[in-house]
Amino acid sequence: MSGARTGKAIIIGGSLGGLFAAGCLRRIGWEVEVCEKTSDDLASRGAGLGTHDEIFAVLEHLGIEVDEDIGVPIRRRYVMERDGSCSLSLDVSQRQSSWAWFYNRLKDILPARHYHFNAQLARIAQDDRGVTAILADGRRLQGDLLVGADGIRSTVRAQFAPRAQPQFSGYVAWRGMIPEAAFPPALHAQLFDRYVFCLPEGEMMLAYPVPGAGGDTRPGHRGYNFVWYHPIGREDALAKLCTDARGHCHGTAIAPPLIRPEEIANMRAIGRAKFAAPVAEMLDLTAQPFFQAIFDLESPTMVFGRVALLGDAAFVARPHVGMGVTKAALDAYELANRLADRATLDEALGAYDESQSRFGQAIVQWARHIGVHLEAQLKPREQRTAEELHHQPEKVLRQVGARISEIPPLAGFTALPRSSGKVQTWVAGDAL
Template identity: 40%
Template sequence: METNESSVKEIREPQLATDTGAVPHILLPASRQPKAIVIGGSLGGLFAANALRAIGWDVEVYERSPSPLDSRGGGIVLQGAVLQAFRFSGVPATGHLGVRSNDRIYLDRDGTVSSRQYMPQTQTSWNKLYGVLRQNFPDEQYHRGAKLVAIEQDSHGVTAIFADGSTAHGDLLIGADGGNSTVRELMLPKISPRYAGYTVWRGLVDESRLSPSMVPHLYENFVFQQDRGALMLQYMVPGQDGSTEIGRRRYNWLWYLKSAAGDDLDAVLTDKTGKRRTHSVPPGELSPAQETWFRTMAATHANPEFRALIENTDDIFVQVIQDLEVPRMVFDRVVLMGDAAFIPRPHTAGSTAQAATNAITLADTLRGQRDMTASLADWQEGQVSEGLAITEWGQRMGNRIMNIA
């Protein structure tokens, strides 16, 4: 039987004061290996887990999903921070991590090139990065189906309590469980993501379904169509199996469209079973009415090459764009990182890079230190400042792109 989370929260209040400076400094054990509990087994959690293992910590990862995670996130622009995290953690990245694009192109609705600039960069995918990070982390220390319901902490350590009654104990607990973070909800119950006023419709198309002659501008380029209050873009990413070989890659497309909060957004997020989802409808789950609306709209408003992409997409999915900033990331022995703390708009291409930076700076700060309170305070100061900067920048950029006052 599943534990009622609200009742558990009432009796499982953290036992340490919320102001880190109000309690004696927490010292890591000198006689044994320090241990971290990582809540969240996606990219942010694996960045943290691998980085802490690299400095000699014992790490256990707990993921709430009972099933293996999939590539619902689609494409990711590969940033230097991700490569730095791989080097820091000693994660071997054999072969190419992504697909190189050459030009940055803007197309008008009729397919005419309005702007073209040579601007090479590399795009990867969620499943490519996840596969490499997950392969580097021991199976026996990665636990699925672990739904966190409460946290207890005192001068001796921190304990995670899960819905099935099991527990995990360590010296530090890391909340890397995404935008709908349970750890954040427990530490900062009044702070949650805010709807930004628009959604992103997404899809992936196997390269083999479209010859380069059908989509000459899209092939190995980063391409946009900008309309008033809407933006579509695409770039190529590794295939479902992580392959970057020509012919086995995928086209990844995104279309940002406004949806008013209320009835419009409810309709977008209601899936084919009639369930109103909270923040996304996964591939293959769109309601027939919404899929028909979107495909009809695309046939009218997308340029010919983008239309070809959408027509060849079997499973379209949609996500809401959200904003989130926290005033702090450290709560004695509990730490927030990645999207659990700050959600930058996707126009910044900064979400994955931010999680990587949080992880390696945390590990670097804790390396060889016993005074965890002082170390975490130093880490928090820099990471909160950077998190606020990228989220505010993303909000300005997104509102300008989408013509939101």
């Protein structure tokens, strides 16, 4: 294969991974075309999003200004017991941003003519001279490189590594966001400014302030987000949860309005039984709760000839690490760096595969480790290890969404980008 210095990349997937890839590749002189299968703007669909220093560094590298507007600051984490008391707290300075903030900023730096909605990849053809993306409507786009940034159910990965399938963890994350204005004053005073963890046996609830609609970070206009990891059982239990009132099963995910009301009522009842009153009240206030099944995914390789996987298409770590977007950004940054500094496409993609596969495997394992107590709920009690039996609240407080440099299996990754430090994210101090 020929040189790697410049060329044209076809990027499949116009979410954050695809947009980071477009930005990083354009920065080294590549032409890009982004193909997104949906027909509408994705900005309205995201929710809260944890941040890491490294993602700020990649944004700055792309010329996107990172300032206080990026999210809501949080300074302390609390464990709230069933009776409402605080059993543990830890100073952690972190910023919760919004998916829409990233999507809008990244889309703004890409000329609209290079972003194509209604462009669904069907299959790929490639040879020594180039790669062709064949779209579902018959259009063909040619390039030197194809980037598969098409998420956990990647069409690109399905063509080249069909056996790499997402593995269900046995638990889901119930999620929701309540506008700050909807909080009764008493509940606001008890909860709103806090990053609260509730850790009764077998559950993990996190709740924290995030930017409101349109990324608004002004007091009074923010939102309060919760992510409640709740074990449900194996695939058959997930299929039941994803079945609508007419009996149709939607696979492993279901649109929020189609979730059966009895499932939502049941979720709220469990919340009332297990969590402190303010947290249960918050669940009741949530107009449209939804859930996301938690999967692990590891692709055996990230490169197939002229095709490179990136972000969730290659590795999906459980959201305990809060790193879906950061990992996609780092993949994009590394891909562009290797293309810029290696003589051939083969060499560049080989180096990319080597470093990002190691990173992906390490982060998937680490996230699985944080969720070990939740997953173990599916085993008989007597078969659980000491670590699986009980939460270790202090570890949970330190490990969830921790800084990359604080995560032991990632300590060897020295090539991570550094931000200017204008927006500080983490001062937890001690090692994990």
